[in-house]
Amino acid sequence: xxxxxxxxxxxxxxxxxxxxxxxxxxxxxxxxxxxxxxxxxxxxxxxxxxxxxxxxxxxxxxxxxxxxxxxxxxxxxxxxxxxxxxxxxxxxxxxxxxxxxxxxxxxxxxxxxxxxxxxxxxxxxxxxxxxxxxxxxxxxxxxxxxxxxxxxxxxxxxxxxxxxxxxxxxxxxxxxxxxxxxxxxxxxxxxxxxxxxxxxxxxxxxxxxxxxxxxxxxxxxxxxxxxxxxxxxxxxxxxxxxxxxxxxxxxxxxxxxxxxxxxxxxxxxxxxxxxxxxxxxxxxxxxxxxxxxxxxxxxxxxxxxxxxxxxxxxxxxxxxxxxxxxxxxxxxxxxxxxxxxxxxxxxxxxxxxxxxxxxxxxxxxxx
Amino acid sequence: xxxxxxxxxxxxxxxxxxxxxxxxxxxxxxxxxxxxxxxxxxxxxxxxxxxxxxxxxxxxxxxxxxxxxxxxxxxxxxxxxxxxxxxxxxxxxxxxxxxxxxxxxxxxxxxxxxxxxxxxxxxxxxxxxxxxxxxxxxxxxxxxxx
Amino acid sequence: xxxxxxxxxxxxxxxxxxxxxxxxxxxxxxxxxxxxxxxxxxxxxxxxxxxxxxxxxxxxxxxxxxxxxxxxxxxxxxxxxxxxxxxxxxxxxxxxxxxxxxxxxxxxxxxxxxxxxxxxxxxxxxxxxxxxxxxxxxxxxxxxxxxxxxxxxxxxxxxxxxxxxxxxxxxxxxxxxxxxxxxxxxxxxxxxxxxxxxxxxxxxxxxxxxxxxxxxxxxxxxxxxxxxxxxxxxxxxxxxxxxxxxxxxxxxxxxxxxxxxxxxxxxxxxxxxxxxxxxxxxxxxxxxxxxxxxxxxxxxxxxxxxxxxxxxxxxxxxxxxxxxxxxxxxxxxxxxxxxxxxxxxxx
Numbered sequence: 001x002x003x004x005x006x007x008x009x010x011x012x013x014x015x016x017x018x019x020x021x022x023x024x025x026x027x028x029x030x031x032x033x034x035x036x037x038x039x040x041x042x043x044x045x046x047x048x049x050x051x052x053x054x055x056x057x058x059x060x061x062x063x064x065x066x067x068x069x070x071x072x073x074x075x076x077x078x079x080x081x082x083x084x085x086x087x088x089x090x091x092x093x094x095x096x097x098x099x100x101x102x103x104x105x106x107x108x109x110x111x112x113x114x115x116x117x118x119x120x121x122x123x124x125x126x127x128x129x130x131x132x133x134x135x136x137x138x139x140x141x142x143x144x145x146x147x148x149x150x151x152x153x154x155x156x157x158x159x160x161x162x163x164x165x166x167x168x169x170x171x172x173x174x175x176x177x178x179x180x181x182x183x184x185x186x187x188x189x190x191x192x193x194x195x196x197x198x199x200x201x202x203x204x205x206x207x208x209x210x211x212x213x214x215x216x217x218x219x220x221x222x223x224x225x226x227x228x229x230x231x232x233x234x235x236x237x238x239x240x241x242x243x244x245x246x247x248x249x250x251x252x253x254x255x256x257x258x259x260x261x262x263x264x265x266x267x268x269x270x271x272x273x274x275x276x277x278x279x280x281x282x283x284x285x286x287x288x289x290x291x292x293x294x295x296x297x298x299x300x301x302x303x304x305x306x307x308x309x310x311x312x313x314x315x316x317x318x319x320x321x322x323x324x325x326x327x328x329x330x331x332x333x334x335x336x337x338x339x340x341x342x343x344x345x346x347x348x349x350x351x352x353x354x355x356x357x358x359x360x361x362x363x364x365x366x367x
Numbered sequence: 368x369x370x371x372x373x374x375x376x377x378x379x380x381x382x383x384x385x386x387x388x389x390x391x392x393x394x395x396x397x398x399x400x401x402x403x404x405x406x407x408x409x410x411x412x413x414x415x416x417x418x419x420x421x422x423x424x425x426x427x428x429x430x431x432x433x434x435x436x437x438x439x440x441x442x443x444x445x446x447x448x449x450x451x452x453x454x455x456x457x458x459x460x461x462x463x464x465x466x467x468x469x470x471x472x473x474x475x476x477x478x479x480x481x482x483x484x485x486x487x488x489x490x491x492x493x494x495x496x497x498x499x500x501x502x503x504x505x506x507x508x509x510x511x512x513x
Numbered sequence: 514x515x516x517x518x519x520x521x522x523x524x525x526x527x528x529x530x531x532x533x534x535x536x537x538x539x540x541x542x543x544x545x546x547x548x549x550x551x552x553x554x555x556x557x558x559x560x561x562x563x564x565x566x567x568x569x570x571x572x573x574x575x576x577x578x579x580x581x582x583x584x585x586x587x588x589x590x591x592x593x594x595x596x597x598x599x600x601x602x603x604x605x606x607x608x609x610x611x612x613x614x615x616x617x618x619x620x621x622x623x624x625x626x627x628x629x630x631x632x633x634x635x636x637x638x639x640x641x642x643x644x645x646x647x648x649x650x651x652x653x654x655x656x657x658x659x660x661x662x663x664x665x666x667x668x669x670x671x672x673x674x675x676x677x678x679x680x681x682x683x684x685x686x687x688x689x690x691x692x693x694x695x696x697x698x699x700x701x702x703x704x705x706x707x708x709x710x711x712x713x714x715x716x717x718x719x720x721x722x723x724x725x726x727x728x729x730x731x732x733x734x735x736x737x738x739x740x741x742x743x744x745x746x747x748x749x750x751x752x753x754x755x756x757x758x759x760x761x762x763x764x765x766x767x768x769x770x771x772x773x774x775x776x777x778x779x780x781x782x783x784x785x786x787x788x789x790x791x792x793x794x795x796x797x798x799x800x801x802x803x804x805x806x807x808x809x810x811x812x813x814x815x816x817x818x819x820x821x822x823x824x825x826x827x828x829x830x831x832x833x834x835x836x837x838x839x840x841x842x843x844x845x846x847x848x849x850x851x852x853x854x855x856x857x858x859x860x
Contacts, residue, residue, distance in 0.1 A: 009668050017747040031672065031826060058426035061456035120747050122738060122823025125380055128572035132389045139398070146403035146470065152456040160461065164403065188379045188820070191372035194739055195822045348672065349748045349825045373821070380571045380820045389573040 006034055009348070013042045017120050017352045020362030024339075026351065033351060036343040038336055043366040051326040056082055056156060056293040059326065064150035066311075066328065067364045070109035072101045072141075073306040075154035078326075080235065080302035081313035082156050085295040094158035094285040095237045096278040100171065100271055101144060101153055107178075107267045108137045109307035110260045113359040117257055118189045120356035121198050126189045133181050136174055143167055157287030172275050178268045182261065190261055199254035203342050203354035206251060213338045216331050217309025218259040219358050223251030229305035236304075241273045253357035260359070294321050308332050308361060332364040400472040405455040407473035410446060410488040414467035417441040424462035427452045435493040446489035450476060542638075549626050553771050560770040560811070561588045567815045591763075598759035606756065607664040614661035615757065615764035621654045622771040629778050630705050632788045632800030643704040644696065648689060651734070651775065654768075655681040658743060661765070662753035673752025676826055677743035680733060683833035684740075688730035690841035694723040694848045695783050708787030715786040722844045724784045726837050731776040733829075735769065738818035742826055777810040778803075785810070 012023035021042035027035040047066060051059045063078045064071040076098055083090060115130030138148045144167060145153040145160065153160050189195055205215070210223045220227060228245040230238040246262035248255025297319040303312035309331025316325040335358050343351055391398065400406070417434040418441075429452045433445035460468050478484045522541060529537035562577065562585065569576025577584035602608055628643040640646055655677055662674020696702065698719065699710040717724045733740035744752040754765045781787060785806045788799035797805075824832070 007668065016750060054426050057458060058424070061426055061454045061458070064454075064456075118822065122741075122745070122747055123821060124568070125383070125572050125819050128574065129383070132573050135389065142404065143401040144403070146401070146405040146457060147455060150454065150456070152454075152458075160457070161403070164401075184379060187372075187375045189822075192376050192822060193370065193372045194824055196372070197828055198822060198825055347825060347827065349745065349823070352748045376820045377816060380816055383573060384567070384570045384816075386573070388570070388575050390575055392575075392578075 004029065011351065017116075018355065018362075019116060019360055020365075022355075022360065022362055022365065024343075024351065024355075026343075026348070028348065031347045031349075033343045033346055033348070036340045036351070038339050040333070040336070040362075040365050043362045045367070047367050048326050048328060051323055053322065055321045056295070056323060059323065060154065060156075061150065061152045063313075063328075064152055065363055066330065066367060067109070067306060067308060067332070067361045068149050069112050069361060070102075070105040070307045071149060071151045072098070072105035072153055073109075073304060074311065075152060076102055077302060077304045077306070077311045077313045078315075079154045079156050080304060081300050081315040082293070082295065084302050085298060085300040085315055085317055086156070086289075086293070088157045088287050088289055090158055090287050091284050092237070093162070093278065093281045093283045094287070096274055096281060097159045097163060097285055098154060099237060099241075099274045100163075100168075100278070101141065101151070101159070103267050103271045103274070104137055104141055104171070105151070106307045107264060107271075108134050108141070109361075110264050110267070111137070113260050113307070114185060114189065114257065114264075117356045117359070118195070120352045121195055123189060123192070123195065126185060129181075129188065130185060133178065140167070140171055140174060143170075155286065155289075156293055157289035158285045162285045168275050168278065171271060175268050175272050175275075179265065182264050182268075186261065190258060196254060198349075199257060199353055199357070200252055201250065202253045202346065202350050203357060204250060204252050205256075205338065205342065209338065210251065213334075215309070215335050215338065217305070217307070217335070217359075218263060219256050219309065219335050221245065222248035222256030222259045222357075224249055224255075229303065229310055235302075237274075238270075240277065241270050243269050243273075253353050256357040256359075292321055294319065303329065306331060308359060308364065309335055311364075328367060330364045330367055332358075332360040332362075333367070336360060336365060400474070404470060404472050404474075405457055406471050407476055408448060408460075408486060408488065409469045409471045411467040411469070412443065412489055414465045415443050415446075415489075416465055416467075417443040418464065420462045420464060421459035421468055424458045426456065426458065427454060429453045430459060432489075437493050442493045443489050444491060444493050446487070448486040448488065449484075450486045451484050546627065550623060553623065553626055553774065554767070556774055557767040557770040558588045558592065560773065561591075561766070563811070564770070564815055564818075567812065568819050571816070571819045592760075592767075595763040596760050600757075600759040600761045603666075603756065605666040607666070610660050610664035611756075612761070614657050614664065615761040617660075618654070618657045618764055618768040619771065621650050621657070622768060622775055624650045625775050628704060629775075629782065630708060630787065631803050632798065639705055640703070642702045644692065644702040644707070647704075647775075647779070648685075648692070651772075652681060652685050654772065658753050661757070662743075665753070665756040667756050669749045669751075669755050670753050673743045673745065673749050673755070676745075677736070677753060679826070680736075680740065680742060680829060680833075683830055684730045684733040684837070687726050687833065687837035687841045688734065690838065690845060691723040691726040691730065692783060693841075694720045694844050697845070697848050697852060704782055704787075708782055708789065711786040712789055715784060715789075717784040720784065720844070720848070722840060723848075724780075726841050726844070727783065728780060730837065731779060732814055732817065733833075735772040735776045737769075737773065737814055739821040739824045740829060741818070741823060742829060745823060747823070773811065773814060774807070777807045777814070780810050781806045 006027050006029050009026040009028050010023070011026050012018040013021040018024070023039040023042065025037040025039065026033055045065070047062050050062055054062070059078060060075055063074040066074045111130045111134040115127040118126030141151060142148045143164060145151040205219070205223050207223045207225050210220050210225060224247050226245055226247055229235065231245050243266045246259050246266065248259050295317040297317055299314065299316040301312060301314045303310050310329070311331055312329030314327040314329070315323050318324040339355070342354055346354065417432060419432060422430040422432055429449050431447050431449070432443060434441045435444050436442070457470070460470055522545065525544060526537060526541050529540055566576040577587035580586045580590050602611060625647050627638050628640050628646055630639070658677040659674045662670040662677070695707060695716050698716070699707050701707060736743050754762055757765060781803060788803040790797060790799070790802050
């Protein structure tokens with residue numbers, strides 16, 4: 001009988017595939033994981049505390065920095081909470097602009113998710129091909145908002161600016177090209193047998209467990225739970241679009257990945273419908289909001305579906321121009337809750353596969 | 368199954384090998400910068416009334432301005448942006464009531480020394496106020512007051 | 514053109530006529546080996562450039578294009594930069610072994626090249642047991658990876674080098690068994706004889722399964738994707754050479770390409786007819802044909818790397834032992850029966 005010994009492997013924070021500065025202390029038996037202890041906080045900036053020293057409008061650029069890959073969705077969640085607090089009516093055109101910009105942000109985020117996931121598995125080309133389309137998305141967002149990643153596009157009671165001339169046509173044209181590109185990724189990554197062998201039946205997340213651990217977003221839907229806030233509790237104008245919520249069956253890494261892939265096709269559908277509908281709506285993109293925003297004392301909670309899951313903003317007002325407290329329910333952080341049990345019994349290479357399939361964003365995990 | 372996906376992948380990379388490339392050669396060719404681009408700030412000094420709205424709108428307290436009263440008008444003497452704290456969110460530009468602060472398309476703000484980083488948009492002496500003009504100004508203001 | 518290199522060797526030999534024949538022969542041999550050495554090193558540099566270009570073109574970008582014409586001097590400059598860099602040896606390493614590994618890493622590759630025939634009569638040493646020699650020497654490279662991984666005293670390096678040993682053991686076997694099919698037909702271990710036997714039909718057509726197994730095993734042997742587990746940059750940072758920097762790292766890096774060169778040369782010799790010209794295109798010299806075939810195989814290997822994800826370690830072992838070994842054994846069996854039938858018919 002050979003006496004074997006377990007050993008610790010410090011996985012991160014300086015590791016190429018923890019998607020940032022995440023750290024997992026792995027206890028390994030050979031290459032098999034016995035225990036995994038996730039440690040986060042290397043990117044903590046104290047956004048919630050910073051928000052208390054800013055006026056309501058000034059918090060918006062800080063929400064960008066949570067999930068900087070889909071900044072619009074973060075802005076949107078925050079302004080929705082403040083609008084709920086202030087009972088502001090958002091003009092219809094602004095809602096459509098939010099949907100278009102938000103879905104483009106989601107597309108950019110999903111492109112990164114699938115690109116980096118293929119990189120985690122070891123295929124480099126999928127990563128750069130996904131970046132090619134992301135670059136086009138970024139260019140479009142840049143034209144709309146002036147920034148590429150940290151958009152700060154949403155404003156309380158509307159959006160910063162209307163679409164520039166011809167921008168909607170450009171988005172429409174891009175959306176026409178997008179399905180062909182998704183087919184390409186499908187051929188290169190999803191259809192690849194090695195990729196399937198690496199991801200199928202790995203990191204299985206049962207639907208009950210997923211619900212118990214409050215996991216949301218494509219990671220939840222990969223397990224087959226049909227819960228997408230855009231369908232379940234339609235906010236904004238999402239009830240006017242015809243789209244499907246892709247679901248997985250097994251809850252393994254492949255299903256979570258495939259959900260994102262299929263969701264991209266739905267994004268194309270939503271954006272195309274939104275462009276069609278926005279053309280008939282004229283009007284302002286800013287609601288009637290006082291110059292100094294002073295919501296009445298009270299609190300409000302608003303949640304939206306971002307690319308990572310359900311982001312919730314809880315804003316408490318004491319009647320002053322600065323929020324008394326802002327709390328963010330960060331989906332990336334909550335999705336990590338089950339990581340330890342999920343990793344147990346798998347190999348070191350699977351650690352990367354499972355972590356990548358959850359699609360965490362460290363800016364959001366550490367807030 | 369069984370190698371079909373593998374062959375498909377090879378076909379795609381082979382096709383990509385011959386297809387046109389997405390990159391541009393940066394210093395020689397540059398992407399057109401859109402009009403709304405958040406680049407370096409410019410300040411239209413003639414329009415500026417030194418109200419300080421931009422400084423208040425800034426989430427990071429980047430903008431510091433000094434003004435002097437010349438006659439009845441506020442005269443802007445110093446307008447410095449600590450650009451290393453700037454988030455380029457555009458709230459200052461949006462808050463400007465006179466449309467004096469703008470983004471430009473300048474993206475290159477690198478400096479060799481740290482002391483060169485702060486963006487000095489205005490630095491000037493307030494014009495000397497002659498006694499006559501001061502009197503005249505006070506008169507007009509009196510009239511306005513009445 | 515055809516006899517360019519052979520002619521040079523003969524000219525050298527005759528100009529050394531005044532010397533005793535043993536000494537003259539020794540000098541000629543030395544020149545041959547130095548020429549091969551230079552060839553390999555230049556090729557390794559060029560292959561790094563080619564890899565980066567191929568990768569770039571497959572990923573919708575251009576790749577290096579700034580240093581020198583079309584970026585051709587990029588890798589030369591990289592090496593210059595790496596030479597200038599300090600080699601960091603951290604305090605817990607086994608210093609002697611740690612530094613010995615990058616020094617030795619080129620040795621097996623260089624030794625192997627002595628027996629490879631680059632064209633008609635163009636092997637530096639035309640050895641009887643060339644193939645055996647090649648297989649024996651080539652597998653020693655594992656020890657060097659193991660040395661590097663163990664001496665680094667780093668868990669990532671250790672896992673990487675452990676994998677390298679396991680991988681070598683499970684892939685050397687199908688590789689040798691696949692070659693056995695070829696050896697059975699030719700009845701010789703001499704590389705020139707093997708190539709000569711392919712004058713009419715390349716072995717890729719008579720031994721397609723052996724070719725496939727050999728190709729997969731040799732991709733695995735030179736640690737290329739999808740079998741680059743010992744580097745596995747997404748999970749093991751950089752595997753066995755995580756702790757290396759500067760020229761020590763560059764040696765491993767260049768050795769990888771030199772190893773690839775060996776593998777491609779082997780595939781060319783054993784299955785693609787070596788220096789034989791296809792379709793009777795004899796006007797192109799034989800050594801050029803050899804290189805053309807070698808670089809086509811190289812391109813395919815590069816394309817594999819930039820297309821496929823990395824296989825997992827247990828799948829790698831499973832694939833090696835459960836698929837490749839039985840297949841190669843079956844191939845030997847089928848080849849044997851085929852040869853017996855051929856002989857019985859009396860062709």
